[in-house]
Amino acid sequence: MSKRKSILSIAVVIAVLAMGLTPAMAKAETVKMRVAGTAPSGHFGYKTCQEMGKRLTEKSGVKVKINVLGDAVLGGDIELVRGVQNGSIDAALACGFAIANITGMKEFQIAELPFLFPTKKVAYKVLDDTIGPSLFPKLRDKGIMAWSFWDLGYRHMTSNGKAILDPSDLDRMKMRIPQLPMFIDMFKAWGVNPVPISRGELYSALQQGVIDGQENPVGVIYNGKLQEVQDSLSLTGHVEMQYFLIVSRSFFEKLPEKVQKVFPEVVVGLASYNRELSDKDDVDGIEKLKKDGMKVYELSLEQKMKFKKAAESVYGKWEKEINSPLFNQVLEAVSVSK
Numbered sequence: 604m605s606k607r608k609s610i611l612s613i614a615v616v617i618a619v620l621a622m623g624l625t626p627a628m629a630k631a632e633t634v635k636m637r638v639a640g641t642a643p644s645g646h647f648g649y650k651t652c653q654e655m656g657k658r659l660t661e662k663s664g665v666k667v668k669i670n671v672l673g674d675a676v677l678g679g680d681i682e683l684v685r686g687v688q689n690g691s692i693d694a695a696l697a698c699g700f701a702i703a704n705i706t707g708m709k710e711f712q713i714a715e716l717p718f719l720f721p722t723k724k725v726a727y728k729v730l731d732d733t734i735g736p737s738l739f740p741k742l743r744d745k746g747i748m749a750w751s752f753w754d755l756g757y758r759h760m761t762s763n764g765k766a767i768l769d770p771s772d773l774d775r776m777k778m779r780i781p782q783l784p785m786f787i788d789m790f791k792a793w794g795v796n797p798v799p800i801s802r803g804e805l806y807s808a809l810q811q812g813v814i815d816g817q818e819n820p821v822g823v824i825y826n827g828k829l830q831e832v833q834d835s836l837s838l839t840g841h842v843e844m845q846y847f848l849i850v851s852r853s854f855f856e857k858l859p860e861k862v863q864k865v866f867p868e869v870v871v872g873l874a875s876y877n878r879e880l881s882d883k884d885d886v887d888g889i890e891k892l893k894k895d896g897m898k899v900y901e902l903s904l905e906q907k908m909k910f911k912k913a914a915e916s917v918y919g920k921w922e923k924e925i926n927s928p929l930f931n932q933v934l935e936a937v938s939v940s941k
Contacts, residue, residue: 632665632666632859633665633666633667633668634665634666634667634668634858634859634862635668635670636656636667636668636669636670636693636694636854637670637672637692637693637694638652638669638670638671638672638693638694638695638696638848639671639672639673639676639677639678639683639686639692639694639695639696640671640672640673640675640683640695640696641673641674641675641679641680641683641696641802642673642674642696642822642823642826643673643674643823643826643827644673644674644826645826646673646822646823646826647822647877647880647881647883647884648696648753648755648822648846648877649671649673650880651753651873651876651877651880652669652671652696652848653669653671654873654876655667655669655848655869655870655873656668656669658869658872658873659862659865659866659869662865662868662869663859663861663862663864663865664861665859665861665862667862674803675801675802675803677692677695679801679802680697680698680700680701680781681701681704681705683695683696683697683701684697684701684702684704684705684706684747684849685705687746687747687849687850687851688705688706688745688746688747688851689746689851690746690851690852690853690854692851693850693851693854694848694849694850694851694854695848695849696753696846696847696848696849697846697847697849698715698755698844698845698846699711699712699713699714699715699845699846700712700715700781700783700785700786702742702747702849705745706742706745706747708738708741708742708745709924709925709926709927710734710737710738710925710927710929710930711738712785712921712925713734713925713927713929713930713933714726714729714730714734714752714843714845714933715783715785715786715842715844716785716842716917716918716921717789717841717842717910717911717914717917718840718841718842718907718908718910718911718914719842719843719933719937720843720937721937721941723754723757723843723878723882724940725937725940725941726843726845727752727754727874727878728936728940729933729936729937729940730752730845731751731752731874732936733929733932733933733936734752734929734933735750735751735752737929737932738929739751742849743852746851746852746853747849747850747851747852748849748850748851748852748855748866749847749848749849749850749870750847750848750866750867750870750871751847751848751870751871751873751874752845752846752847752874753845753846753847753848753873753874753877753878754844754845754846754874754877754878754881755820755822755844755845755846755881756820756821756822756843756844756881756884756885757820757821757838757840757841757842757843757844757885758818758819758820758839758840758841758842758843758844759818759819759820759821759824759836759837759838759839759840759841760773760778760816760817760818760836760837760839760841761816761817761818761819761824761829761833761835761836761837761897762776762815762816762833762834762835762837763809763815763816763832763833763834763835764834764835765835766835766837766898766900767816767835767837767839767900768837768900768902768906769906769909770793770794770909770910770913771794773790773793773794773795774793774794775794775795775796776794776795776796776815776816777795777796777798777813777814777815777816778790778795778796778797778798778814778815778816778817778818779797779798779799779800779805779808779809779814779816779817779818780795780797780817780818782797782799784924785917785921788914788916788917788920788921789841789914789917792913792914792916792917793910793913793914798813798814800813800814802827805817805827805829806827806828806829806831806832809829809832809833810831810832816833817829817833818839818841820844820885821836821884821885821888821889821892822881822884822885822888824836824888824892825888825891825892830892830895830896830897831895833897834896834897834898835897835898835899835900836889836892836897836898836899836900837900837902838889838899838900838901838902839902839907839910840902840907841907841910848870850866
């Protein structure tokens with residue numbers, strides 16, 4: 604080999620290593636994976652997906668490139684789950700209600716009961732030890748792969764002109780909530796007039812006064828710029844919302860074997876990374892909302908329990924609707940984890 608070729612070869616190796624790849628990885632085929640979501644751009648969930656690409660690359664030796672498609676550009680939650688199931692979408696970030704709707708596995712909605720989890724620590728233990736192991740393996744037969752819950756954060760309420768500190772504050776209030784039977788039951792129990800509006804139309808609906816308020820996690824509120832059209836945030840924490848990466852089984856089974864082998868451990872390992880991002884996003888998001896002029900109201904435990912008591916009928920109705928031993932197993936797990 605000539606001196607010039609040797610120098611060039613060394614330069615190539617140095618460049619490859621600088622990118623974090625081994626020479627073998629540089630020659631490997633690149634796997635491209637589209638991950639769809641409904642949250643606004645900049646949401647920490649998408650950062651978790653990009654980190655997933657890095658970890659899959661490092662552990663498998665195959666370059667995995669993640670292309671995130673947020674802002675519901677491929678559809679709402681239901682459309683995304685359906686797309687993953689039929690293979691038209693590689694992967695998506697999904698919530699339990701959407702999985703339940705498409706697969707018929709109603710148990711995924713248990714985690715979305717009002718005020719079920721008193722703390723995130725309790726939520727993570729019950730999700731990881733009780734709900735996940737019972738449900739994730741069954742998804743494979745539905746054409747969907749999933750391994751771990753990631754955190755979306757507590758859902759809170761926003762409004763204009765007044766704080767929401769008691770169920771009576773919601774009486775006859777026009778609010779945009781997700782058009783989910785359980786959520787509709789929950790908010791009707793609090794006296795709300797639910798208004799069906801897509802997330803893409805939420806900002807303009809608030810701006811024009813079509814609705815009085817809405818509810819979402821802090822990250823969605825801030826990244827969706829809802830502070831520009833709402834002046835009050837009440838930290839109700841009525842649902843500790845989870846979501847998880849779902850992967851199309853048909854897409855997964857076409858992946859290189861090396862990638863398939865490490866995929867589950869990478870996704871499970873990312874739970875702690877995601878949850879740290881979620882906690883930080885809550886703290887930073889609230890401070891940013893305050894700086895933008897939004898009034899933020901903390902609710903005491905006593906105030907939150909008034910909301911929970913007013914929504915007791917939701918538990919009775921949905922225990923029958925879900926009709927699974929897992930319902931009471933989860934309630935028991937929450938009780939002993941407090």
